[in-house]
Structures are given as C-alpha cells and as structure tokens.
Amino acid sequence: MRVLVVEDEEGLVNALRAGLTRAGYAVDAARTVAEATEKLAVTGYDLMILDIMLPDSDGLSLCRAVRGGEFDLAPGTDLRILMLTARSGLADRVRGLDFGADDYLTKPFALAELLARVRALMRRNVSNGSTVLQVGDITLDSARHLATRGGRTLSLTLKEFGVLRYLMSRPGHVISTEELLEHVWDENADPFTETVRVTVGTLRRKLTAEAGQSPIDTVIGRGYRLRADT
Numbered sequence: 001m002r003v004l005v006v007e008d009e010e011g012l013v014n015a016l017r018a019g020l021t022r023a024g025y026a027v028d029a030a031r032t033v034a035e036a037t038e039k040l041a042v043t044g045y046d047l048m049i050l051d052i053m054l055p056d057s058d059g060l061s062l063c064r065a066v067r068g069g070e071f072d073l074a075p076g077t078d079l080r081i082l083m084l085t086a087r088s089g090l091a092d093r094v095r096g097l098d099f100g101a102d103d104y105l106t107k108p109f110a111l112a113e114l115l116a117r118v119r120a121l122m123r124r125n126v127s128n129g130s131t132v133l134q135v136g137d138i139t140l141d142s143a144r145h146l147a148t149r150g151g152r153t154l155s156l157t158l159k160e161f162g163v164l165r166y167l168m169s170r171p172g173h174v175i176s177t178e179e180l181l182e183h184v185w186d187e188n189a190d191p192f193t194e195t196v197r198v199t200v201g202t203l204r205r206k207l208t209a210e211a212g213q214s215p216i217d218t219v220i221g222r223g224y225r226l227r228a229d230t
Contacts, residue, residue: 001046005029006036017086019111022147024158026186033057037071044077044182047121052085067100070198076221080121106136119143133168135226140168150211159184160203167226176223200224
C-alpha cells in the first residue's frame with residue numbers, strides 16, 4: 001500500500017520511512033503542503049500521514065481541502081488521513097477529526113502504535129475488518145507479516161508480500177501493472193523497468209511451489225488477477 005508522509009522534520013521523516021517500509025508499505029514524503037498537493041494530484045495514495053505545523057501552511061487546511069474536494073486527487077484515490085502532530089489538546093483533536101481526518105495521533109508516539117493505527121485504517125476496505133485476508137487456501141496476516149498457502153509458510157520479500165496483499169484485497173479483479181506499481185512501490189521506482197513483472201513472477205513461483213498450481217492469472221494486455229476460487 002502507498003503512503004504519503006507530510007512532515008518537515010527530516011529525522012522523523014526518515015524514521016517513519018524506515019518503520020513503514022519494514023512493515024511492507026511503499027512510502028513517499030512531502031515537506032510542505034504545496035509539495036503534498038502536487039503528489040496527491042498524480043499518485044493514488046492509500047494513506048496520508050499528516051503533520052499540522054508545516055512551513056507554508058497547516059495540515060488542517062490540507063485535510064479540509066482534500067475532504068472538501070477543493071482540488072482533484074489522482075484518479076481512483078481512496079485516501080485515508082492520519083494526523084500526526086504535537087498538538088495534543090482536546091480542541092485540536094476534535095478539529096482534526098471534524099476537518100476530515102480518519103485518525104489522530106500525537107507526538108511523541110510509539111512506532112508500534114502508529115503501525116497498528118495504519119493497519120486499522122488500511123483494512124477499512126476489507127469487508128470483515130480483519131488484518132487477516134483469506135482467498136482460497138492462501139492466508140495473509142498483515143499484523144504478523146505472515147503469508148501461508150495450504151498451511152505452509154511462504155517466504156516472501158517485502159514487495160512480494162505487498163503485491164500479494166494488494167491482489168488478495170481485490171480477488172477476481174484484473175489489476176494492471178500500473179496500479180501495482182502505484183500502490184506497492186514508492187516514487188523512486190522506475191516505471192519503465194520490469195520490476196512488477198519480475199516480482200509477480202517470483203511470487204507466482206513461490207505460490208506454485210506450495211500447491212502445484214499458480215493462483216495468479218496473467219490477463220494479456222491488462223494485468224494480473226488472483227482467482228477468487230484458488
């Protein structure tokens with residue numbers, strides 16, 4: 001899943017990037033509201049982690065503008081917003097939520113709690129609200145970062161895990177290479193490389209090794225599909 005961190009403190013940006021990347025998320029960063037607005041217009045982020053106090057404006061204004069449709073987000077964006085700020089007063093928290101934030105976490109914070117809140121926000125598009133996805137004999141547990149097929153643990157890289165999680169959240173749907181690149185990789189990924197094809201290929205081999213049949217179909221000219229009845 002693709003995350004935009006809007007924060008001007010470089011040390012915190014680096015810490016968040018490292019922690020979220022280890023958890024399997026693709027992370028981009030913006031230091032200002034203007035930079036964040038530019039990125040939101042071209043990339044379909046799943047989550048924005050947003051500070052209030054920024055050099056050129058404040059995060060509350062950006063949050064309200066996003067929710068109010070004051071500028072166009074990238075097509076297909078389903079954006080959740082987590083405010084992450086030093087403002088801890090009740091009035092500040094109420095304003096943040098009233099302005100459209102989905103959650104509000106104050107600094108200082110524990111990375112474990114932030115990751116738990118991120119998981120809670122990211123699974124809102126899953127019907128049962130669980131951190132565990134199940135498609136056929138494949139199970140994926142985002143909280144434990146564990147994937148199995150037929151009860152056997154899959155040894156997956158972070159990107160393989162991210163691709164599988166995205167496909168499992170949309171079983172039966174054809175997912176294009178561009179969509180996978182946008183939601184599983186960060187802005188540093190080269191769109192002209194074969195990285196998605198190679199990652200899907202290694203993931204497919206690992207899934208096949210456990211059950212003898214690949215659950216991922218290639219739909220020529222369109223992308224990939226995880227069979228819902230696998």
